[in-house]
Amino acid sequence: MNNNWSVSAIGRRLTERCDALAVFSESTDALTRVYLSKQHRAAHQQVAQWMIGAGMRIWHDAVGNVCGRYEGVRAGAPALLLGSHLDTVRNAGKYDGMLGVITAIELVARLHENNQRLPFAIEVVGFADEEGTRFGSTLLGSRGLTGQWQDDWLKLCDVNGVSLAQALEQFGLPVSAISRAARSAQDFIGYLEVHIEQGPQLEAAQLAVGVVTAINGAKRLNFTINGQAGHAGTVPMAQRQDALVAASELVLAIETIARARNVVATVGQISCKPGAVNVICAQVHMSLDIRAADDRQRDQALTDILARAAQISEKRRVQISEACFYQSDATPCDVTLQHYLQSACDKVQGQSLSLASGAGHDAMAIAQLCPVGMLFVRCAGGISHHPGEAVLSDDLGLAFLVLDDAVRQLAESPISG
């Protein structure tokens, strides 16, 4: 193997590029890059430069994704799509999303360097929004590409009251042209995404990479709890309709039910009004995120939670209402793509491990268009969505070799059926 192909050389190069992208951030002390921001534009320009350097033709699509194409033996052939997202949560790590885009560009760069063409084209995409940090709705970039974009999202507003429609226009993306981002199923033979695991399983197994079997389904709801404000000094405890105490009971019930039903459920946002030290809380807004590998299991847990909410509402004389604002069903990964990734893992790291993804990914949206596969990379302590996110440079090198091998297997024997 030539030196350029050594695990450490590849790992170093991928690490350097993740570091370079982390500079495009709202603030210097924490990495935050949200959809349709100045930093979005700057990061995408950098990625486009790397794509051009790798011999790709590039464009920015109508919802702000950055795309590159490297033709196969026959120009205009359907493409294998590779990529991930370039946006981040607030105070993020450097690898979530970016790693998948950078690894994909590196793969094309090496084909280009060796003047190699495959039986299919390769397209690399850096999705502009996966996390939903700015407008609260996730996968805006990938759902733009698959034609699943919904016009009612345009009314969603960020914390400053800027609507998605306004933000798109300000970014130079006319709302009337959004549908042009949609691609068709005939354009792609499949999609592969490299992503950090964001969990502890690979580390526990002492493996650099693992193959994803399915992405768990999720639902997100907002609860509103209406009680009665009152003087903190004069209203006796027994006569209170305290919305925050009711919310607290519901949060604990959610934890108990999630454990019993073997799902994961999280209340990550809560706010209360009027929010004064000497006033009984009149209203609470709180979120719920609930996920499982099996949609029925998730929905059973949610039914239990809503039944418990009704009991709490009656007991505490508060009104509890809820609205589901996000739903994704579990997404199985393609069996052939899993097989190619597994056999590549066997070659590169001596064994293969299969695992389900607890986090959502762009592959969920792309599965509407074509077969999808995902490769997970070990991250330290399973920590993600946090500046402490860390990977071993050599693990990135191994992930690259696995991806490269899987793509070459695909070139020899495409997905059938």
Ligand SMILES: [Zn+2]
């Ligand atoms: Zn991600």
